[in-house]
Amino acid sequence: MAARQFLEFASRDELAEVLSDRIAELLDLDFTSGAFASIAMSGGSTPKRMLERLGKKLGDNREMIYFALVDERFVPASDERSNERMIRNQLGLADHPDIEFLSLFAEGQNAAEVAHQAHEKLLEDEELPFDVVTLGMGTDGHTASFFPGGDNLASATNPKIENLFLPMLAPGAQEPRITMTLPPIVSAKTLVLHIEGDEKRQVYEKALEDGPADELPVRHILRHPDVNLQVYWAP
Numbered sequence: 638m639a640a641r642q643f644l645e646f647a648s649r650d651e652l653a654e655v656l657s658d659r660i661a662e663l664l665d666l667d668f669t670s671g672a673f674a675s676i677a678m679s680g681g682s683t684p685k686r687m688l689e690r691l692g693k694k695l696g697d698n699r700e701m702i703y704f705a706l707v708d709e710r711f712v713p714a715s716d717e718r719s720n721e722r723m724i725r726n727q728l729g730l731a732d733h734p735d736i737e738f739l740s741l742f743a744e745g746q747n748a749a750e751v752a753h754q755a756h757e758k759l760l761e762d763e764e765l766p767f768d769v770v771t772l773g774m775g776t777d778g779h780t781a782s783f784f785p786g787g788d789n790l791a792s793a794t795n796p797k798i799e800n801l802f803l804p805m806l807a808p809g810a811q812e813p814r815i816t817m818t819l820p821p822i823v824s825a826k827t828l829v830l831h832i833e834g835d836e837k838r839q840v841y842e843k844a845l846e847d848g849p850a851d852e853l854p855v856r857h858i859l860r861h862p863d864v865n866l867q868v869y870w871a872p
Contacts, residue, residue: 639861643868649686649833652871656831657690663769663827664695664702673737674698676769677705677817677825679781680720683773683833688727699733703763707772708782708816709741711748711804718811737762741802741815748804748813755815756801770825774832778840778853782807782816785854793818794850794857823861830858830868838870 646652664674678684695702706720714721721740730736739759743751759765774780783794784807793803793816801821805814822828832841843853850856858864 639859639863640865641859641868642866643870646869646871649871652831652833652869653687653690656687656829656869657694660691660769660771660827660829661694661698665698673701673703673763674769675703675705675763675767676771677707677767677821678720678724678771679707679773679831680709680723681773681775684771684831685723685727687831688724692728692730695728699728699730699736703737703739704728704730705739705759705763705767706741706817707770707822708805708814710811711742711751711813711815713742713744714740748815752800752802752804752815759801765821766824766826767821768825769827769829770822771829771831772822772858774830774837774841774855776836776840778844778855779807780830780855780858781822782814783819783854783857784808784810785852787854789816790851790854794854796820796823796861819857819861823858823864828858828864828866830855830866832868832870833872835872838872841868841870 709720710718712719741755772780782805787805787807789803789805798818800818802815805816844855
C-alpha cells in the first residue's frame with residue numbers, strides 16, 4: 638500500500654540543510670560496506686540550494702557514489718539548460734573526473750538511441766534499486782519528464798515496463814527529453830519529492846484528490862501501491 642510522509646519546514650534553507658544531511662547519511666551508510674552508493678537526481682531550480690550543501694557533505698565519499706539523472710533535456714552537458722551541468726556544478730564534481738555519472742546525451746545520436754544505451758549501461762554498471770531518488774514537481778503536476786500530453790507518458794508510467802529510460806516529447810517543450818520510467822523511481826530505497834512554494838503545495842494537494850493520473854502525472858508516483866515517499870516542502 639502506498640505510504641507518504643509530509644515534512645514541512647519553516648524556510649527553504651532549513652529544508653536544504655535537513656534534506657542534504659539525510660541524503661549524505663543514506664549514501665554514507667551504503668559505501669561503508671565497500672559497495673558503491675547510488676543516487677538519481679532531478680534538475681530544475683528547486684534543488685540547487687540543497688545540492689550545493691550536499692556536495693560539501695559528501696567530501697571524498699563522492700568517489701564511491703554512482704550518480705544518475707531522473708530526466709534530462711536532450712542537450713549537451715555544456716548547455717545552460719542541461720540538468721547534468723546544473724547538478725555537476727552544484728555538487729562540485731568538476732574537480733572529480735573519475736566520478737561515475739550516467740549522462741543522458743550523446744552527440745550524433747537521437748533521444749531514443751541514448752535512452753536505450755542508458756538502460757543498458759545502468760544495468761551493467763549498477764545493481765538496482767537506487768539508494769536514493771529525488772524528484773521535483775512542476776506547477777502542471779509533472780514529475781521526472783512525465784508531462785501531461787507527453788508522447789510516451791503511458792509507456793513511461795506503466796508499472797510493468799522493462800525500459801529504465803524512454804524519450805519524451807511534450808507540448809511546449811523546447812527540445813526532446815529523456816526520462817527514467819516509473820519502476821526504477823518507485824523502487825528506490827528512499828524516494829523524495831522536494832517541492833517549494835504555496836502554488837506547488839496546492840498542486841500536490843490536488844494530486845492527492847481523485848482524478849485522471851495523466852492530468853497531474855505526479856499521481857502515478859503518489860498512487861503506486863508500493864511507493865514509500867517522503868515529501869519535503871517549504872514555503
